[in-house]
Amino acid sequence: MARITAGVATSHIPAVGAAIDLGKTHEPYWQPVFAGYEFSKRWIAEHRPDVVVLVYNDHASAFSLEVIPTFAIGCAESFAPADEGWGPRPVPVVQGHPELAWHIAQSAILDEFDMTIVNRMDVDHGLTVPLSLMFGQPQAWPCRVIPLAVNVVQYPPPLGHRCWNLGRAIRKAVESFDDDLNVMVWGTGGMSHQLQGPRAGLINRDFDTRFLDGLTRDPEALARLPHLEYVREAGSEGIELVMWLIMRGALAADARETYRFYHVPASNTAVGHIILENPR
Amino acid sequence: MKRYNDAFKDIPGTTVFDATQSRLGYHLNMFCMSLMKAENRAAFKSDERAYLERFPMTAEQRQAVIDRDYNRMISLGGNIYFLAKIGATDGFSFQNLASKMTGMPEDQYKAMMVAGGRPAAGNRSKSDREK
Numbered sequence: 009m010a011r012i013t014a015g016v017a018t019s020h021i022p023a024v025g026a027a028i029d030l031g032k033t034h035e036p037y038w039q040p041v042f043a044g045y046e047f048s049k050r051w052i053a054e055h056r057p058d059v060v061v062l063v064y065n066d067h068a069s070a071f072s073l074e075v076i077p078t079f080a081i082g083c084a085e086s087f088a089p090a091d092e093g094w095g096p097r098p099v100p101v102v103q104g105h106p107e108l109a110w111h112i113a114q115s116a117i118l119d120e121f122d123m124t125i126v127n128r129m130d131v132d133h134g135l136t137v138p139l140s141l142m143f144g145q146p147q148a149w150p151c152r153v154i155p156l157a158v159n160v161v162q163y164p165p166p167l168g169h170r171c172w173n174l175g176r177a178i179r180k181a182v183e184s185f186d187d188d189l190n191v192m193v194w195g196t197g198g199m200s201h202q203l204q205g206p207r208a209g210l211i212n213r214d215f216d217t218r219f220l221d222g223l224t225r226d227p228e229a230l231a232r233l234p235h236l237e238y239v240r241e242a243g244s245e246g247i248e249l250v251m252w253l254i255m256r257g258a259l260a261a262d263a264r265e266t267y268r269f270y271h272v273p274a275s276n277t278a279v280g281h282i283i284l285e286n287p288r
Numbered sequence: 289m290k291r292y293n294d295a296f297k298d299i300p301g302t303t304v305f306d307a308t309q310s311r312l313g314y315h316l317n318m319f320c321m322s323l324m325k326a327e328n329r330a331a332f333k334s335d336e337r338a339y340l341e342r343f344p345m346t347a348e349q350r351q352a353v354i355d356r357d358y359n360r361m362i363s364l365g366g367n368i369y370f371l372a373k374i375g376a377t378d379g380f381s382f383q384n385l386a387s388k389m390t391g392m393p394e395d396q397y398k399a400m401m402v403a404g405g406r407p408a409a410g411n412r413s414k415s416d417r418e419k
Contacts, residue, residue, distance in 0.1 A: 068320070069324070091324060093372075093373045161369055163305055206391065207302050208386040209397060209401055211406065214408075236295050244302050
């Protein structure tokens with residue numbers, strides 16, 4: 009039987025990817041950011057997942073305004089890094105897990121989540137930066153990845169509570185998959201940041217801390233936070249944090265916090281990162 | 289739906305990309321999307337006005353692009369993730385675009401971020417800001 013062992017959440021800032029790709033990780037500006045992931049790299053080397061269900065948002069790379077799926081699951085064999093305007097990131101092609109992806113899609117649809125099934129999709133920094141932060145710069149990613157793209161660009165994005173419930177549906181799906189697989193669910197994006205307009209640069213450490221605390225201790229209450237509060241408190245792009253609730257919903261109620269890291273700033277954004285583990 | 293959308297208008301300096309903005313900005317954003325191809329970036333750079341004529345945008349939207357007035361583009365339906373492709377074509381970082389939108393010189397904006405960013409206090413709502 010497949011089982012979900014852990015959840016990881018992390019910001020997916022494009023400038024962090026650029027710093028890795030351009031060999032700037034030891035510069036004084038970037039050093040504290042990457043130092044915060046040293047523990048995580050060791051941890052994941054010890055807890056090697058077979059498959060990561062990676063929840064992220066596309067940033068007008070694979071999806072323009074022509075088609076805007078709320079929840080899109082990548083069922084392809086592989087996914088190429090997207091050209092976001094300055095050439096694709098020099099990172100390995102992402103290998104999917106079509107059998108498990110299709111299984112999750114079918115199970116979630118029968119659970120009343122109307123997933124969009126995607127058989128061709130390039131993946132942008134939203135997906136590849138978390139892989140780089142956790143795995144460094146290998147020749148090939150050490151696990152299979154199922155991309156789960158969530159719309160947080162066009163309003164309204166899905167409610168936090170919907171994301172939480174989707175996480176629960178993913179857990180049910182994974183636990184009914186016959187192969188013996190170690191599966192992790194990652195939530196990405198956030199934390200507080202605003203990239204647009206005269207209010208750009210907004211950071212809210214108090215909100216972020218409360219969010220990180222609530223994620224472990226009282227996720228059901230956190231899942232009821234309205235969109236307005238995310239935008240008001242965590243900035244317009246802070247709305248990405250709803251995706252972390254999919255990760256949390258996929259874990260057990262008594263999952264415990266293994267690690268946490270928080271740093272301001274990386275470019276325009278507060279970097280947040282947490283590892284939660286299910287009881288064995 | 290109106291109540292949901294209007295509630296965000298109380299937040300200062302922020303435009304939520306709702307249905308109204310999306311309809312207004314469709315062609316502007318699709319122009320931005322075209323800049324993901326190297327040959328289109330080259331065509332845009334060689335003659336901006338001629339390239340913009342390929343898209344059924346309004347004259348105001350075209351002018352805002354030429355002026356690189358990002359706040360204006362946002363008010364005319366542009367979405368920041370799409371508009372960022374203009375910045376990338378120009379060779380600017382996201383942080384440079386952000387500083388432009390705040391009206392701060394880039395070094396000053398960078399210093400604000402290093403010092404912890406723009407505080408939420410005083411920036412939560414328009415009424416809050418007026419106090």
